[in-house]
Amino acid sequence: xxxxxxRDPAVLVLGAIxxxxxxxxxxxxxxxxxxxxxxxxxxxxxxxxxxxxxxxWLLLSGRGGSFLLEWNLPFGPCEIALDPLSLFFLIPxxxxxxxxxxxxxxxxxxxxxxxxxxxxxxFYGLLAAAMALVVVARNGALFxxxxxxxxxxxxxxxxxxxxxxxxxxxxxxxxxxxHIGAAALLVLFSTLRSAxxxxxxxxxxxxxxxxxxxxxxxxxxxxxxxxxxxxxxxHIWLPSAHANAPSHVSALLSGVMLKIGIYxxxxxxxxxxxxxxxxxxxxxxxxxxxxxxxxxIASAQKDIKRLLAYSSIENLGIxxxxxxxxxxxxxxxxxxxxxxxxxxxxLHLLNHALFKPLLFFCAGSVMHAxxxxxxxxxxxxxxxxxFTSLFSLCGAVAICGLPPFNGFASEMLLYLxxxxxxxxxxxxxxLGAPVLALVGGVALICFVKLYGIxxxxxxxxxxxxxxxEAPAAMLAPMALLAGLTLLGGLFPQLFLALVNPALSALxxxxxxxxxxxxxxxxxxxxxxxxxxxxxxxxxxxRLKGRSLPAGSGPTWGCGYLRPEPSMQYTGSSFGNLFGSxxxxxxxxxxxxxxxxxVAPPAVQLGYAPEETVLDRMVLPSVSVVGIGFAFLRRLQxxxxxxxxxxxxxxxxxxxxxxx
Amino acid sequence: MIDxxxxxxxxxxxxxxxxxxxxxxxxxFAGRVGAPFLQPYYDLGRLMRKGIVLSDTTTWxxxxxxxxxxxxxxxxxxxxxxxxxxxxxxxxxxMILFAYLFALGRFFTTVAxxxxxxxxxxxxxxxxxxxxxxxxxxxxxxxITLTRLSGTMSLTPMLHHVTPPVWVATGASLLLLLTxxxxxxxxxxxxxxxxDPNTHLELTMIHEVMVLDHSGPYFGCILYGAxxxxxxxxxxxxxxxxxxxxxxxxxDWALFACAMLALAVAIxxxxxxxxxxxxxxxxxxxxxxxxxxxxxxxxxxx
Numbered sequence: 002x003x004x005x006x007x008r009d010p011a012v013l014v015l016g017a018i019x020x021x022x023x024x025x026x027x028x029x030x031x032x033x034x035x036x037x038x039x040x041x042x043x044x045x046x047x048x049x050x051x052x053x054x055x056x057x058w059l060l061l062s063g064r065g066g067s068f069l070l071e072w073n074l075p076f077g078p079c080e081i082a083l084d085p086l087s088l089f090f091l092i093p094x095x096x097x098x099x100x101x102x103x104x105x106x107x108x109x110x111x112x113x114x115x116x117x118x119x120x121x122x123x124f125y126g127l128l129a130a131a132m133a134l135v136v137v138a139r140n141g142a143l144f145x146x147x148x149x150x151x152x153x154x155x156x157x158x159x160x161x162x163x164x165x166x167x168x169x170x171x172x173x174x175x176x177x178x179x180h181i182g183a184a185a186l187l188v189l190f191s192t193l194r195s196a197x198x199x200x201x202x203x204x205x206x207x208x209x210x211x212x213x214x215x216x217x218x219x220x221x222x223x224x225x226x227x228x229x230x231x232x233x234x235x236h237i238w239l240p241s242a243h244a245n246a247p248s249h250v251s252a253l254l255s256g257v258m259l260k261i262g263i264y265x266x267x268x269x270x271x272x273x274x275x276x277x278x279x280x281x282x283x284x285x286x287x288x289x290x291x292x293x294x295x296x297x298i299a300s301a302q303k304d305i306k307r308l309l310a311y312s313s314i315e316n317l318g319i320x321x322x323x324x325x326x327x328x329x330x331x332x333x334x335x336x337x338x339x340x341x342x343x344x345x346x347x348l349h350l351l352n353h354a355l356f357k358p359l360l361f362f363c364a365g366s367v368m369h370a371x372x373x374x375x376x377x378x379x380x381x382x383x384x385x386x387x388f389t390s391l392f393s394l395c396g397a398v399a400i401c402g403l404p405p406f407n408g409f410a411s412e413m414l415l416y417l418x419x420x421x422x423x424x425x426x427x428x429x430x431x432l433g434a435p436v437l438a439l440v441g442g443v444a445l446i447c448f449v450k451l452y453g454i455x456x457x458x459x460x461x462x463x464x465x466x467x468x469x470e471a472p473a474a475m476l477a478p479m480a481l482l483a484g485l486t487l488l489g490g491l492f493p494q495l496f497l498a499l500v501n502p503a504l505s506a507l508x509x510x511x512x513x514x515x516x517x518x519x520x521x522x523x524x525x526x527x528x529x530x531x532x533x534x535x536x537x538x539x540x541x542x543r544l545k546g547r548s549l550p551a552g553s554g555p556t557w558g559c560g561y562l563r564p565e566p567s568m569q570y571t572g573s574s575f576g577n578l579f580g581s582x583x584x585x586x587x588x589x590x591x592x593x594x595x596x597x598x599v600a601p602p603a604v605q606l607g608y609a610p611e612e613t614v615l616d617r618m619v620l621p622s623v624s625v626v627g628i629g630f631a632f633l634r635r636l637q638x639x640x641x642x643x644x645x646x647x648x649x650x651x652x653x654x655x656x657x658x659x660x
Numbered sequence: 661m662i663d664x665x666x667x668x669x670x671x672x673x674x675x676x677x678x679x680x681x682x683x684x685x686x687x688x689f690a691g692r693v694g695a696p697f698l699q700p701y702y703d704l705g706r707l708m709r710k711g712i713v714l715s716d717t718t719t720w721x722x723x724x725x726x727x728x729x730x731x732x733x734x735x736x737x738x739x740x741x742x743x744x745x746x747x748x749x750x751x752x753x754x755m756i757l758f759a760y761l762f763a764l765g766r767f768f769t770t771v772a773x774x775x776x777x778x779x780x781x782x783x784x785x786x787x788x789x790x791x792x793x794x795x796x797x798x799x800x801x802x803x804i805t806l807t808r809l810s811g812t813m814s815l816t817p818m819l820h821h822v823t824p825p826v827w828v829a830t831g832a833s834l835l836l837l838l839t840x841x842x843x844x845x846x847x848x849x850x851x852x853x854x855x856d857p858n859t860h861l862e863l864t865m866i867h868e869v870m871v872l873d874h875s876g877p878y879f880g881c882i883l884y885g886a887x888x889x890x891x892x893x894x895x896x897x898x899x900x901x902x903x904x905x906x907x908x909x910x911x912d913w914a915l916f917a918c919a920m921l922a923l924a925v926a927i928x929x930x931x932x933x934x935x936x937x938x939x940x941x942x943x944x945x946x947x948x949x950x951x952x953x954x955x956x957x958x959x960x961x962x
Contacts, residue, residue, distance in 0.1 A: 381717070383719045383721070390719075394771075398767060401767060402760070403760055403763055403764045403767060404757065404761065404764060413753060413756055413757075416753065416756045417752070417753050417756075419804075420753070420756075420803070420807050420813050421813065423804045423805075423807040423808040424807065424808060424811050427961070428808060428957075434800050434803075434804055435800040435804070435950075436797075438797050439796060441796065442789075442792065442793030442794070442796040443793055445766065445767060445789055448767075449767060449770045449785065452771060453771050453773075453774030453782075453785070454774065457774045457775040458775065458776070458777030458782075459777040518753070519752045519753045523751050523757075527757055527761075530731075530735055531728075531731050531732050531735050531761070531764070532731075534730075534734055534735065535724070535727050535728045535730075535731035535732075538730060538731060538881070542727065542877050542878065542881070545708075545877055546712050549709070549710065549712055549876060549877070550711030550712075551711055551712050551713070552712070552714075553713065553714045553716055554713060554715065555715060555717075556716075556717050556718075556776045556777055556778045556781075556873055557778065559778075559780055559862045559872075564779075569777050569782060570774070570779050570782025570783060570785075570786065574782070574783075574786070575786045576786075577786070578786050578787060578790045579786075579789075582790070582943055
């Protein structure tokens with residue numbers, strides 16, 4: 002009996018979720034030594050190895066699974082189901098969770114971080130399991146429970162280094178933003194319950210609502226899930242949260258948790274049979290705005306992880322834009338556009354779940370080696386960290402959407418969608434193409450800066466000069482993810498095979514063309530030939546170089562005789578030219594010391610990009626609200642007797658009301 | 661088959677000649693005799709025999725940069741039709757690959773520049789990425805207009821669709837589009853008024869300053885790659901500007917080659933009669949070009 006159940010891949014996936022959630026438990030009781038962390042990593046790898054093949058098999062065979070849990074809570078039957086959409090979102094969860102757990106062995110080792118390691122390991126597993134549960138839950142109450150566990154374990158992971166004030170404030174902003182989003186979701190599920198009479202999710206396309214009800218549902222989903230996905234202007238919590246968490250946590254938060262917001266939006270959209278056109282237009286405009294703004298602000302950052310966090314806003318913006326265009330395509334009866342936009346969005350989601358964790362892992366290795374997040378203090382790391390440097394290069398090229406890496410494949414699908422619309426009578430949708438091109442251009446600025454300033458040139462400080470290569474436990478997950486980004490760029494049809502079942506789950510009629518307008522073979526031909534030609538030329542020049550006189554010397558300083566590493570272009574100066582074009586949108590504080598006298602002393606120049614929305618708009622308005630609520634604080638004074646009086650008074654009032 | 665072969669020969673052999681023609685035109689304006697037309701070929705040949713000096717700060721990327729850039733440009737060369745002949749490689753969406761291969765080249769050129777750790781090369785890299793980023797939407801607006809006109813999403817049918825009757829019908833739009841493309845052509849290839857390839861002051865350079873430390877065959881790769889890029893963007897321009905088909909395959913090849921040489925003369929004239937723009941004016945001109953191509957789209961939508 003048990004053995005038969007174990008042969009059902011759906012059961013295996015659920016087992017892997019539970020196993021992942023419990024992976025950190027033994028470590029809580031093992032007080033000494035690294036055994037707890039090693040067990041947790043082994044557990045994470047096992048759950049991934051069990052879950053991923055089962056998920057892929059279920060997706061490709063088109064099967065699923067549905068389970069009914071008996072519970073005594075008053076929320077109706079608790080259903081858990083694995084449909085293609087859920088399965089698709091489970092892939093990044095398990096992949097990044099396993100990679101991050103392995104990475105943690107080297108990055109957050111029990112040996113040197115004993116005090117915080119146990120909680121980090123425990124909550125890491127819990128976060129992954131909670132995200133997986135969110136994705137498989139089919140009951141509003143269970144969904145909210147899992148959602149809260151996810152949000153709170155994210156919080157505890159984020160404030161790991163709570164000795165620092167910056168981390169604490171980032172945690173608070175995250176907690177508040179996350180709960181405002183959760184409040185919107187509570188209203189959303191209550192509305193659903195009042196419409197269907199049950200907390201169970203309605204079947205796809207079966208929810209009949211009045212027009213106002215559907216609009217309310219969409220707005221609530223956009224507020225609740227959009228704030229989790231970091232769509233502007235609901236992104237304020239994201240940059241500092243992802244910058245201040247330990248890097249393997251940032252990888253899971255940025256690479257996976259943001260996408261749970263996208264999952265929520267897609268799930269809610271799937272309930273509604275008729276989606277008005279303006280929903281799609283709103284999502285597309287919000288997505289493209291957030292992509293453009295996100296990457297522009299990223300170009301001004303000098304904190305390596307903050308830059309990556311803003312680039313996540315960009316990528317999630319591209320994904321939401323794709324979803325918006327899908328809705329437009331469905332609304333206007335254009336299956337080609339609908340297919341390309343949604344396939345592009347979901348493929349980009351999968352791709353982003355590969356290269357963003359990769360880049361956060363690389364950032365972690367750099368911090369591990371140099372002890373700083375400030376790009377302007379790095380430089381020349383390539384010589385001391387050759388493997389990390391190579392993997393970062395893969396990640397940087399992939400995230401810019403350049404061939405032959407996977408980012409290009411998904412952007413290509415979106416471009417094909419946009420360009421196809423140029424032939425429509427009113428080609429509004431086609432205007433997305435130049436915006437996406439501009440986003441791609443700015444992304445190039447960001448990642449040339451990130452890679453070039455951190456890894457190339459001469460070390461700018463002592464910290465950078467002492468850098469060292471990361472241990473194998475950290476390099477292995479990076480190598481895996483880098484390999485997958487290249488694989489996805491050369492053979493996008495492999496990833497599309499996973500995307501297509503999720504697409505058919507979302508389309509009401511299942512009426513997508515199914516085939517790409519471009520043969521996937523061309524990706525392999527183009528990427529393969531560029532790589533082959535470059536390799537052949539490289540080797541030919543190397544051979545030729547042997548027969549030619551060779552020399553070496555310092556970099557040409559344009560006639561200046563004593564060039565110093567500190568005279569190199571820094572990250573701030575690299576981004577400054579583009580930043581000067583964005584002056585009103587992206588603010589930065591520059592502090593310049595006064596140079597005075599005949600022999601002026603050393604003068605410092607400071608550069609710090611501003612969090613304009615948070616610092617200038619949100620925090621001031623919150624403090625105004627705080628003043629308004631000051632009188633409520635008088636009720637909360639800590640006198641226990643009076644609290645008991647409150648309880649009695651409340652009870653009395655309730656009884657009177659019931660009577 | 662023979663056309664594919666001719667395409668390859670033309671695209672591999674002709675690009676440096678354009679530089680020679682530009683140089684000769686500028687010399688004629690300045691009243692000098694100027695270097696021979698084939699001087700760029702001699703330069704390339706000499707660089708291939710020269711020794712290599714590498715900076716101590718650099719890594720393998722410094723050597724890989726020119727090579728990857730050249731490889732990406734070479735593949736892009738297979739995507740553009742020359743004259744009225746089809747490109748060897750053509751598929752739905754190839755124009756996006758075309759644009760992104762140049763971006764790939766730009767990534768590695770700028771990264772190789774940063775590898776030297778020189779402040780001048782960092783400066784050049786920052787300018788290159790910023791200005792190219794502003795030129796990108798112009799190219800895409802132009803491609804959208806062409807897609808709308810031709811109804812296809814591949815460079816060969818898209819450019820072959822532009823014939824004299826199409827010019828008569830949508831002349832104003834195509835004229836705006838060509839102006840935008842010409843600005844992109846000058847900006848992407850670092851010609852005056854955006855950048856002066858012959859200036860002597862590193863502070864004012866864009867492209868030249870990024871390659872200061874390259875030498876020998878690697879520098880040859882860079883020069884050849886740059887010439888090839890000029891040739892490809894020029895071919896895009898010429899395909900729209902010279903929409904005539906003579907009916908005979910070989911005559912069409914000759915017409916295309918002459919048109920490319922005429923384009924080189926035109927670039928030489930622009931370089932001779934204009935001064936370099938101040939750096940802060942460059943973004944304004946690029947945005948203006950973007951607006952022009954956006955208007956070309958508006959004109960065909962109407």
